[in-house]
Amino acid sequence: MLNAKQTQTAIAIMGEIFPNAKTSLVADSPFHFLLAVILSAQTTDKAVNRLTPALFARYPQPIDLAQADEAEVRSLIKTIGLYRNKSKYLIACAQGLVTKFNGQVPQTRSELLQLAGVGQKTADVVLAECFQIPAIAVDTHVSRVAKRLAIVPKNANVLQIEHTLMKKLPQSSWIAAHHRMIFWGRYQCMARQPKCSTCPLLEICSAGKGLIKKGAAK
């Protein structure tokens, strides 16, 4: 496993390659950003950004979405995966905002987790992006990158990954590290055919050489 210092070095190198890593989801308010993050589950941010302008215009505030017709919401998000579940989550989430939080997006993890469709990853992303509260959201990219680099064991679950990263990285770097690992996973260390042969982390990576040998990497 990489120790804390090695982990910080790896994150720093990611930052050299992707100095402008940040969220790609587009939203004009915490409420709308929360909706975008819920929609982004198992879906590319590009696909989410394509439909959110119409969705946000139709439902400007939580109260509007809380009273929405589910079929109409579904038709607005039908171009992304899991749209039936997500349309229910969006409405129930907005209802939760209205009834529990006076229509405001809460700023603590425990409160965010009370909302429909909001799990640990979504809560962490909202805390970090909307309120600058240090968090490390663990998604498919963070999970894959952390495992390949052996920052965490291969069998680690999401909670273990988050805690290990928080332990190995200074709190002041959590939010940036999250974005760097996302970009790393998206553009360098992709799930399929990662760019191992030209990767600046190849020497310290547990997975890279094996992936090249198997022909699974470029």
Added chain:
DNA sequence: ATCCCGAGGG
């Protein structure tokens, strides 16, 4: 552990 699920890339 299983289900949900369209669109884009290889």
Added chain:
DNA sequence: CCCTCTGGAT
């Protein structure tokens, strides 16, 4: 064709 995408609920 197959795999993957900033997961969450049951």
